[in-house]
C-alpha cells in the first residue's frame with residue numbers, strides 16, 4: 001500500500017508561496033555569500049587587487065545581479081519577520097497581509113536600488 | 120435545477136503502483152449537491168463495489184475526507200458548486216499521505232498512531248467523585264485550548280502537509296494541534312512527557328510553517344499556530360532544564 005502524493009493544486013495558496021519564496025531567496029543568498037566574502041577577502045591583499053575586482057562590478061550584468069541580490073535580501077528579510085511574528089507574536093492566522101506587504105516592500109526596495117544605480 | 124450531468128473522475132483500485140487509476144462516471148447534477156452525494160450516487164446507482172467512508176454527513180465524525188480537484192476536503196460539507204472547475208470538472212481521489220486501501224478509502228492508522236505518539240490523550244489527577252475543575256473562560260490557557268479543541272480528526276491537514284510527505288515520521292499537524300490543546304489544559308498532568316514527545320526530530324520543530332494545514336482545515340483550526348506555540352513552550356522548558 002503506497003500513498004497518493006499531492007500535486008501543485010494542493011500547494012497553490014499564499015502561505016505556501018511565501019514558504020517557497022523564502023526558501024529560494026535563502027538558497028540564492030547562501031550561494032552568493034561565498035562570492036561576497038571572497039571579494040571582501042581581496043581587500044586583505046591590498047587595494048589594487050580589490051579595485052581590480054570592484055571594477056568588474058561596473059559591468060551592466062553585475063548591476064542587474066546586484067539589483068537581484070538586494071531584492072532577494074529584502075524578500076528574505078520581510079519573509080523572515082513574518083515567520084518570527086507567527087512564531088513569537090500574538091496568534092493572528094497565517095499573516096497573509098505580511099506576505100502581500102512584504103513582497104510589495106521588497107519590490108519597492110529593489111526599484112529604489114535600481115534607480116540609485118541609474119543615477 | 121436543469122437535467123445536467125456531471126462527469127466525475129473517481130479514483131479506483133489501490134495506489135498507482137498497483138494499477139489504481141481514475142475512472143469517469145456520469146452523475147446527475149442536483150441542487151445543493153455535495154461531493155459526498157456524488158460519490159454515494161456512483162456507489163448506489165452505478166457501481167456498488169466503490170469503497171469510501173462516511174458516517175455523520177454533517178461535519179462531525181471526520182470520516183469522509185478525500186482529495187477533491189487536488190485539495191483535501193471534508194466531502195459531506197463541500198458543495199459541488201464550490202469546487203467544480205470552470206470546465207465542470209470534478210476529480211475525487213483518496214487523501215494524500217496515507218496508504219490507499221481501495222478506491223477512496225485510506226488507512227488512517229498512521230494518522231491516529233501519531234496522535235498516540237504525541238500523547239494526545241488527556242491525563243487527569245481527579246476522579247469523577249471530585250468537584251468540577253474551575254477554569255476561567257478568559258484565561259490564556261483556556262483560550263489557546265479553545266482554538267484547537269474542535270478538531271474532528273478528519274486528516275485533511277495531514278493529507279495537505281508537505282512535511283508529512285517529506286518525512287514520514289513527522290507527527291503532523293493534527294497530532295501536534297492535539298498536543299498543544301492538552302498542553303494548555305490546566306487539569307492535565309502529563310505535560311512534561313507530552314512536551315518530550317513533541318520535542319524530537321519528528322515533532323514540532325520539523326514544521327516549515329507552510330500553512331497548508333491551516334489553509335485547508337474545515338473547522339477553521341490553525342495547527343500552524345499551535346505548532347508555533349509548542350516550539351516556544353518546548354524551547355522554554357528546555358532552557359529551564361525541564362525536559
Ligand code: SF4
Pocket residue numbers: 279280281282283291292325326327328329330331332333342343346
Ligand atoms: S504549517 Fe507545518 S504542519 Fe502545517 S502543513 Fe505546514 S509544515 Fe505541515
Ligand code: SF4
Pocket residue numbers: 269270271272273274275276277292293296335336337338339340342
Ligand atoms: S485539525 Fe482540522 S483538518 Fe486537521 S484533523 Fe482536525 S479538523 Fe481535520
Ligand code: FES
Pocket residue numbers: 173174175176177178179180181182183184193194195196
Ligand atoms: S461524514 Fe462525518 S464529517 Fe463528513
